[in-house]
Amino acid sequence: MITISTALDIIERETPKLVAERVAIEDSVGRVLAEDVVADTDMPPFDRSQMDGYAVRAADTKDAPAVLRLVGESAAGRGWKGRLKAGEAVRIMTGAPLPAGADAVQKIELTSEADGTVTINEPTAKGRFIVSKGKEVKRGATVLRRGTRISPANISVPAAFGYAKLKVSKRPRVAILATGTEIVPVAKRPKPDQIRNSNSLMLASLCQSAGAETVILPTVGDKLSDLTAAIASAAKTSDLVITTGGVSVGKYDLTKEAVAGLGAEIFFEKVKLKPGKPTVFARVKKAYFFGLPGNPVSAAVTFHLLVRRALMLMQSASAIELPSGFAVIEGEAKGTRERDSYLPATLATDAEGRLLAVPLRWHGSSDFIGFASADALVKIPAGGSLASGEVCEVLFL
Numbered sequence: 001m002i003t004i005s006t007a008l009d010i011i012e013r014e015t016p017k018l019v020a021e022r023v024a025i026e027d028s029v030g031r032v033l034a035e036d037v038v039a040d041t042d043m044p045p046f047d048r049s050q051m052d053g054y055a056v057r058a059a060d061t062k063d064a065p066a067v068l069r070l071v072g073e074s075a076a077g078r079g080w081k082g083r084l085k086a087g088e089a090v091r092i093m094t095g096a097p098l099p100a101g102a103d104a105v106q107k108i109e110l111t112s113e114a115d116g117t118v119t120i121n122e123p124t125a126k127g128r129f130i131v132s133k134g135k136e137v138k139r140g141a142t143v144l145r146r147g148t149r150i151s152p153a154n155i156s157v158p159a160a161f162g163y164a165k166l167k168v169s170k171r172p173r174v175a176i177l178a179t180g181t182e183i184v185p186v187a188k189r190p191k192p193d194q195i196r197n198s199n200s201l202m203l204a205s206l207c208q209s210a211g212a213e214t215v216i217l218p219t220v221g222d223k224l225s226d227l228t229a230a231i232a233s234a235a236k237t238s239d240l241v242i243t244t245g246g247v248s249v250g251k252y253d254l255t256k257e258a259v260a261g262l263g264a265e266i267f268f269e270k271v272k273l274k275p276g277k278p279t280v281f282a283r284v285k286k287a288y289f290f291g292l293p294g295n296p297v298s299a300a301v302t303f304h305l306l307v308r309r310a311l312m313l314m315q316s317a318s319a320i321e322l323p324s325g326f327a328v329i330e331g332e333a334k335g336t337r338e339r340d341s342y343l344p345a346t347l348a349t350d351a352e353g354r355l356l357a358v359p360l361r362w363h364g365s366s367d368f369i370g371f372a373s374a375d376a377l378v379k380i381p382a383g384g385s386l387a388s389g390e391v392c393e394v395l396f397l
Helices: 004-014 156-160 198-209 224-237 255-261 296-314
Strands: 020-024 053-056 066-074 088-092 104-107 111-114 117-120 142-144 165-169 173-178 213-216 240-244 265-268 280-284 287-292 324-329 340-349 355-359 376-380 391-396
Touching (some): 004 265, 004 296, 053 066, 053 117, 088 117, 142 156, 173 198, 173 224, 198 213, 198 240, 198 296, 224 240, 224 255, 224 280, 224 287, 240 296, 255 265, 255 280, 287 296, 296 340, 324 376, 340 391
Parallel strands (some): 173 213, 173 240, 240 287, 324 355
Antiparallel strands (some): 020 165, 053 088, 053 104, 066 117, 111 117, 265 280, 324 391, 340 376, 376 391
16 A cells, blocks of 8 residues: 555556647637747737826826826727827827827826816826836747646637647546445436446546546446456547456455456555555556546545546646645644545635634535535545644645
8 A cells, every 4th residue: 555645656657648639729728738839929019008098198187287298099999099298198098009208197087188188187107007018018028938728817818829729638538337236327316226427427526626537437237347348448549447346355346356467467456545455546548547546436536636637647747736825723633644635615704804614514425416526625634633713734625
């Protein structure tokens, strides 16, 4: 049985990086950049007004109120082409280019316009309400780095600099296979000794959120030859195969035997982790393989800690781990003697603005209903415990 840190090192060492491809920018959200995005122009590309108001020479307003002759208008996309002289002003809109000769803007609320003139009621200063050319970024600067994931928040960046297509890492192809005679499809009513296949849908969603393409395979019962054949078939067309169930030591726990029978290179098969100790990581032919526990909370936790890392490594992402931080735990939490524990919690803030982690009341690694409310995982090192009010490390889900 290996430590979590050793398991993470093995995953980082063994996981291959996928090749890159070019996609239309509108199809790039969730993809990982395989190139730097470089500004092809200054931003803004000209001195730009921050306000609706009047472009002026600041010196003309020092003895305000000052009456200036109105000589034109500068609007977004239709800048005024003349040159401002002493005693003149140009009406200007937010985002419009600053006319040549102007060095300040006064906002419209502090002005009044009549009969071809504008009265500037309060003085303005040189540079006021102006974003100068190149203030936000200079041409040639790297604005998004290789390894960054494209998101709704940053997709406007490459768009602003002409990237109609982006070079991104290919999506990992993931096959998900639930094992166990007791597992039935979601649409089927289970018999008294059966349960529906909720794990596969959960894992498919988690893989997709990590940038992968997924396929959910038909469930395989507790027959070694069927399981071996299903894994072998999935490995031919997938970058990663994930199974749930059958990784413990019971009579019908056949997953490790199946992958071993395929000549797999098994990197690890037990991790000092609660929940999720019997997790398997291996290579089957050209595909990589995770055998996750069948209990849904164990499957979720091992995905967040281990599988997600492999998927992000395949895509050459710069951020391969879940975001983490610290919180004050509200309530006691106990770990185990030999394994690091990751316990589900909800997050809140108290009256002082401190981040609180509130452990969930749940009933073990089969309690997927309780786990569904979790915002975070609280880490408890092996042999430790946390008293209410202590600072703890959390992973944000």
